[in-house]
Amino acid sequence: MKKTFKAGLILVAALLNCSYLFAQDKAEHFWKPVEDAPYLQERREVIPTDTPISQVAILNESVYIVKDGKLALLQGEALITVKAAPDQINKIEVLKGGLWVSSNSGLYLFDDKKWTKISTEKFIDFCMHLNQVHVATTESIFKYEGGKLTNIMPEGGFLSSDVTMFMEDGSQLLADPVTLGPITAIESYSQTLHILRPGELVQLAGKVVNEHLIDWGNLPSKNTKDLLSIGSKLYISTDRGLGLLRGTSLTQIKGADGLPVENTNQMVKGFDRDMWIGTPRGLIRMTAEEFHYFGSDLWLPDNKVNGIASTKNKVVAATNGGLGIIHYEPYTLQKKAAHYEQWMEAYGHKRMGFVHLLTKRKGEWEREISDNDGAHTATYLAAMSYKYAVTGEEADRKEALDAFQAMLFLERVTPIEGLISRAVFSREGDSGGLDNRGSGGLPAKWYATSDSLWYWKGDASSDEVIAHYYSVAIFHDLVAKGKDKELAKEHMTRMTSYIMDNGWELIDADGEPTRWGRWNPEYLLRPYGYEDRGINGLEVLAFTYATYALTGDEKYKKGYEQLVKWGYPENTIKQKKTFPPSQIAPWDDNLALESYMILLPYEKDPDLRSTYLRSLERTYEIKRMEKIPWFNFTYAALTGNDADLGAATQHLREWPLDCRDYNYTNSHRDDLFVEKGYISYEGGLKAMSPRETALLRESRRAIVLDGGRHGNRIIEPTGYLRDYWKGRYYGFIKAPTVTDKKLLMVEEIDQSNLGAKPYSGTKRPDFLK
Structure with missing residues (x-):
């Protein structure tokens, strides 16, 4: 039965015979929901050339360019030389319905049909x-x-x-x-x-x-x-x-005013009272409120812009490497979510319920079976759980169930109850071989199953563990029914019991603790593991209490109380590291947010809640400048406080539609300063828009200036899906009020030969039968 949730309510868990509810009174909410209003979404088109394009103009929606001094017309992705056009052209521009062309031989006017020579002078x-x-x-x-x-x-x-x-x-x-x-x-x-x-x-x-x-x-x-x-x-x-x-x-x-590049050249009017600026280091859109920066490789084939032309909802930049065309299309955030779901299907990011990024090897896209398949799948499981809670659609529940079973498989594939694996590799269905790299640069640990059908990757870390608890708890509360609800509780009890029974360590199949799976005081409260005491302590407090909340078993409550006696809660207050910058692990921020999400909704003790909330407040203040919805939405959900929801929602609007991991460079820019009202605690010079970087995964940072993989990776867009549907679930983002299906859904696309080949190996066990 579909449940309805009041806007702003914190996670409601109907667990066992009682309900665990942590919600602010509606009058105490300090945030206001954001409309999912239609906006113009950028879409890229890049047409590379072997020599620079020096000029560009648009006449009657046709794109004309100058290359090697000759005029050409863009047809599809081909450049067709215009017959009868003069040579040695140095400038073209459309005025009063005609194309004005200046060359070394004089001035010409082209009306799309005939040429007229106006003068022999050079203009x-x-x-x-x-x-x-x-x-x-x-x-x-x-x-x-x-x-x-x-x-x-x-x-x-x-x-x-x-x-x-x-x-x-x-x-x-x-x-x-x-x-x-x-x-x-x-x-x-x-x-x-x-x-x-x-x-x-x-x-x-x-x-x-x-x-x-x-x-x-x-x-x-x-x-x-x-x-x-x-x-x-x-x-x-x-x-x-x-x-x-x-x-x-x-x-x-200047740069101090927000201008990304001060060395400016060409300027043209845009299509929405905006202005476009060409520079030797990229293209800039200037609106009444802000600047948008478009660089290579995502938006342009080269950063040196030689000419710009604009028409209705389209801008074309001539560069040294070819044409960069930016199309603007009406979208809502909900439509973008539909686009990303379609992308995941079309490009083959999913396999047996797991979610993977794609890597190009020998010209073919392959799913990367990684160190953190559980963590990456957990993001999608949370996304589909939130979505089902909003829509009540059986198709969304099916997606959540498939991802949930993949999470179960990571534990059931190992020979030890409660021990989880990092990844599962099919001997028959997976290509590329076993990755020999493990966590933190250590050699990978692969084990074969007794039936010889699978390999599973050992040495699981705390990253993987907390991802299981976070995503499965949300699945349990928002999606699970009957048997799958019991399986969710069982999954958590098996893991928690195994860790507690082994002295708060995750013991691998070789009998040794995994490198990062340690929550015991001998590690966290001693010099060797002292740096991890905050984040690992927060994790173990979270998953132990969440297991107790789901089961009511006193064993886990007593374990939690033991952690409290060891002083773990106090260590969480400063779990977020800020110095030295080189030692900051951005994935720890993701782990912390997942931990807060399954600890604060359940814990009712006022003293402990005070401690955890102080920890959250400090963490959010550090991350606030990045405007990442995952941080803002989580903070607002757990406190009811204002959390820059407008900025966080705008962050979602600025995600590029193309999920390829193109190179990006921003360290050369002249606007690298922290915006007014924010403080940089981690050394970040500026919070970068997703438009200016690339799709990043769940542990993303907005202060990384340069990066990318030359387009040879495709990132799964699950971070967007999780954040958008989480925003919808809590009421931070309102449902679109438009009824035009073109603003809510994406058109069907040909899904053949786009990404990785479909998985056709051994089927994953079905744990719901």
């Missing part, structure tokens, strides 16, 4: 002014009317704005003629032509060349590049930031 810039096309050489400006160009110089020449030149009758005595050049760019602003000279902005006010138009402010640099007028603003690009003219006041936009 360097174009603009619209008073609804007429104006073109400029380095020394003169012409307007185009009646099919011909007319020099705008008035009879008698231009006048100067220098007051010493004016006579009493208003005339001027000029020792030398007033010239417009040397012109580098022209633009119409406030119905007045503005001219960019090297390091100088001047204005053509009627006949007067006004060299003193700026009353306040200075250009960021004398190395000026381009002009662009948008509404009340005139922008000047330079190598040290943007100049912004409003009226007669010139201000500067």
Whole structure:
């Protein structure tokens, strides 16, 4: 029977014959839900070329480019040379429904059907002014009317704005003629032509060349590049930031203001009152509120941008490595979740209920059977558990059940009750061989099963253990019924009993403790394991008490009380490490959040709750600057406090649709500063948007500037699914109110030959029969 949950309620567990409820009174909630309103989602398209593309323009939705001085038309992913076009082209631009082309042989106009030669001179810039096309050489400006160009110089020449030149009758005595050049760019602003000279902005006010138009402010640099007028603003690009003219006041936009790259070149209007900026180090979108950075390899084939063109919901960048095309499509967060679920099916991320990333080997995509298959699958199990709690759909329950059985298999495959494995490898169905790398760089431990059907990977760590408890507890509370509910409790009791009976250690098949599976005081309260006392202590407190909460068995309560007597709770307060930065393990943050999620909802003792909440408050304050929904949503769920839900939800909107692990570089940027209102405790220079990096897994960090694997890995998007459906479950994200199915669902795609081949080996045992 489908359950309904009030927005903001903390995890409700109907366990045994009693309910465990930790919820804030609705009036005490300090967070407000975020609408899942439609937004424009970026989609990448990259078309590499063997030589640089120097120019790009869009005429009647057709993309024209200049490559090796020749004009070509983009058709599909092919570039078709345009016949009859001039050679040695140096600039193209679309104005008043025509493509203006400047080459070494002159100026041409193309209307999509025929070519007209306008002039034999070489022109360097174009603009619209008073609804007429104006073109400029380095020394003169012409307007185009009646099919011909007319020099705008008035009879008698231009006048100067220098007051010493004016006579009493208003005339001027000029020792030398007033010239417009040397012109580098022209633009119409406030119905007045503005001219960019090297390091100088001047204005053509009627006949007067006004060299003193700026009353306040200075250009960021004398190395000026381009002009662009948008509404009340005139922008000047330079190598040290943007100049912004409003009226007669010139201000500067620099890295400290959020501009990702100060060395700016081309500027064009966007499609939504935005502006696009080309740089030698990537492409920038400037909106009224913020800057978006697009770099190679995800968005561009090369970082050096040579030209930009924009049309409705599409921007095309010409780079040294080809074209980068960014499409904008209406989405909701729910539609994006559907996209990622479809992606997982299409690319073959799932196998026997397990979830894997994909790695390209010898040109083929293979599922990576890793050290942490349980932890990665646990994220998907939690996601589908939250989703089923929201939708009540049997298909979502089926997904959760499949992942749950995979988690069971990791324990049942070993010969020892309660001992879990890291991964399972099928002798018949899996390719690539056994990975010889183990945890922390140690050699891997693989064991064969007695029936010779499987290998299982030993040396399980605390990462894997807490992932089992976290995901299975959520599955138990939100999905499980009947037998699967009993199996969930049994799974937890088998693990907890094994650990407790072995003196709070996870003993491997060789009779030795696993490298990281230690929670005993001889390890945690002694110098050798002292660094782990906080996080490992938090884990063992969490899974011991959660097992007691699920079973009511006093054995586990007594074990928990023993941990309390050893002082484990106090050690959790500073479990989050901040120094030295090189020793910070980001996956520990994930383990801590999983532990809080299965400890705080159950523990009722006010003194212990006070301790754990102080631990959570400290941890969240450190992680808050990264705006990662997993941290924000967990904190809000367990405290009822405000947790920057708007920023966390925006983080989800900025996930790229493409899950390939492309290279990304941000360390060169000029906007690397911590935003106002946040503090960096871990040495992070800036919280990076997912748009600027790549999909990351459950232990992700937003302060990593550079990374990627050249597109040779595909990350499973389970982090998004878990965070989105968790947000929906707790009411942090409202259900979409739109009814258009195109904003809620994705179209069917051809799923053949996209990723890893389907698994066809030995079937996993069915534990529900």
